[in-house]
Structure formats: C-alpha cells, structure tokens
Amino acid sequence: MSEIKHPQERTLIAVKPDGVQRRLVGQIMQRFEQRGFKLVGMKMLQVSEELLSQHYQELRRKPFYPSLLHYMTSGPIVVMVWEGHNVVRTSRIMVGDTNPAEAQAGTVRGDFSIHISRNVVHASDSVEGAQREIQLWFHRKELMDWDFALGGCVGTILYSWLCS
Numbered sequence: 001m002s003e004i005k006h007p008q009e010r011t012l013i014a015v016k017p018d019g020v021q022r023r024l025v026g027q028i029m030q031r032f033e034q035r036g037f038k039l040v041g042m043k044m045l046q047v048s049e050e051l052l053s054q055h056y057q058e059l060r061r062k063p064f065y066p067s068l069l070h071y072m073t074s075g076p077i078v079v080m081v082w083e084g085h086n087v088v089r090t091s092r093i094m095v096g097d098t099n100p101a102e103a104q105a106g107t108v109r110g111d112f113s114i115h116i117s118r119n120v121v122h123a124s125d126s127v128e129g130a131q132r133e134i135q136l137w138f139h140r141k142e143l144m145d146w147d148f149a150l151g152g153c154v155g156t157i158l159y160s161w162l163c164s
C-alpha cells in the first residue's frame with residue numbers, strides 16, 4: 001500500500017473569552033477531533049487591540065466594533081489551527097450562524113450561545129482568510145507538521161482516504 005500526500009487545507013478556530021470563562025474549550029475541541037480534523041497548532045493568549053484590529057480589519061468601521069474589541073479583550077482566548085479536507089467550510093457549518101439566534105442546534109453557537117455579542121467561537125470564513133489569519137496569529141514554528149508515528153496506513157484508516 002502506498003500513501004498519497006495531498007496538500008491539506010487549514011483553518012483558524014478560536015475559543016473566545018466567554019467560551020474560555022464558561023469552560024467550553026474541551027467540548028469545542030472535542031467536536032473537531034471527533035469529526036476527524038487534525039490539530040496542528042494551539043495556544044492561549046490575552047489578545048492585544050492591535051492584533052484584533054488586524055484580525056477584524058473588515059469590521060473596523062462597524063458600529064459594534066468598540067464593543068467587539070472590549071469583548072475579545074475581556075480575558076484570554078484559545079486559538080487553534082485545524083487541518084483536513086474542506087476544513088474551512090466544514091468548520092463554518094460546525095460553528096453555525098454568526099447570530100446564535102439563527103444558529104442550528106448541533107452547531108457550537110446553536111448549542112452554547114444565545115446572543116451575537118457573545119458567540120463563543122471564531123472560525124475563518126474562506127481559504128484565503130484562513131491563510132491570512134493563521135499567519136497573523138502563529139509563527140511558522142508554532143505549527144506542527146505531525147503524522148501517525150507508525151507510518152504507512154496504520155491509523156490513517158479512520159482519518160484519511162489517502163491510503164491506496
């Protein structure tokens with residue numbers, strides 16, 4: 001059996017301060033692991049307004065931007081990079097609508113939140129956006145390019161279609 005390597009898509013997921021304070025980090029991570037995505041980066045930090053203004057550059061002129069800054073700097077966040085087939089689109093579906101009132105049950109926002117100003121989690125909204133955000137939040141060496149230690153197809157059976 002030979003293993004075919006494909007370039008894998010990556011996305012940025014962050015548990016926002018309300019998610020950390022409500023002890024939801026584990027449950028949110030579990031959903032991504034359970035789905036089959038691969039964790040390649042993770043850290044906890046108190047984010048600066050400078051970094052946030054770059055992250056949310058498209059929202060700087062929105063009326064809610066000052067309250068968004070206040071919310072996002074109200075405590076530490078946990079920021080992660082997840083990898084896998086179609087991870088950007090699939091994570092947006094898993095996270096649910098920006099407004100939790102519209103988010104489907106079964107999504108992170110639909111299960112854990114009720115108001116748009118406290119929606120628990122961030123997920124990149126496009127492949128290009130994800131690349132920009134990953135570069136903004138992580139140094140290259142903070143991202144782990146790991147694989148199944150035993151190589152070949154051992155372990156990849158559950159998580160990948162790359163074995164042939």
Ligand code: IDP
Pocket residue numbers: 059064068097098116117118119121122123125
């Ligand atoms: P997204 O997080 O689903 O990608 P965006 O439109 O990119 O949604 O907005 C970024 C974040 O800004 C939202 O997750 C939410 O925290 C906040 N936000 C967006 N719209 C509103 C609003 O109308 N009132 C308050 N906060 C908002």
Ligand code: MG
Pocket residue numbers: 123125
């Ligand atoms: Mg967004």
